[in-house]
Amino acid sequence: xxxxxxxxxxxxxxxxxxxxxxxxxxxxxxxxxxxxxxxxxxxxxxxxxxxxxxxxxxxxxxxxxxxxxxxxxxxxxxxxxxxxxxxxxxxxxxxxxxxxxxxxxxxxxxxxxxxxxxxxxxxxxxxxxxxxxxxxxxxxxxxxxxxxxxxx
Numbered sequence: 001x002x003x004x005x006x007x008x009x010x011x012x013x014x015x016x017x018x019x020x021x022x023x024x025x026x027x028x029x030x031x032x033x034x035x036x037x038x039x040x041x042x043x044x045x046x047x048x049x050x051x052x053x054x055x056x057x058x059x060x061x062x063x064x065x066x067x068x069x070x071x072x073x074x075x076x077x078x079x080x081x082x083x084x085x086x087x088x089x090x091x092x093x094x095x096x097x098x099x100x101x102x103x104x105x106x107x108x109x110x111x112x113x114x115x116x117x118x119x120x121x122x123x124x125x126x127x128x129x130x131x132x133x134x135x136x137x138x139x140x141x142x143x144x145x146x147x148x149x150x151x152x
Contacts, residue, residue, distance in 0.1 A: 072119070
């Protein structure tokens with residue numbers, strides 16, 4: 001049995017040293033291994049910043065709740081109460097701007113198109129609402145950029 005998986009031994013080392021890195025080097029394992037065992041045994045809580053939760057505005061890396069999605073280039077905004085939120089609590093900013101302008105949530109068949117093709121330019125004057133319909137049972141083409149949108 002490994003020392004770090006023994007609760008009494010690990011608790012004694014943590015109280016004595018208070019250094020996870022020292023315990024990890026004694027055991028020949030990574031610091032994260034020791035940290036996880038400490039949390040599992042309830043010896044120590046997950047690390048927090050300033051004595052509070054490290055989520056949202058309390059996180060030292062918080063940037064105001066906005067980031068540019070690397071996969072598609074759109075700006076995402078933290079809005080955990082939105083019905084179309086992703087698993088991290090973010091929604092596309094251009095959709096939020098259009099929803100605020102309309103005063104309602106967008107429907108599933110409505111998409112927001114950037115007129116100048118710059119995905120980070122989310123001014124209401126640059127955004128256009130396109131309603132997808134069953135035109136000949138096929139796809140719909142944007143009249144401005146000729147992009148084809150698939151019907152779902």
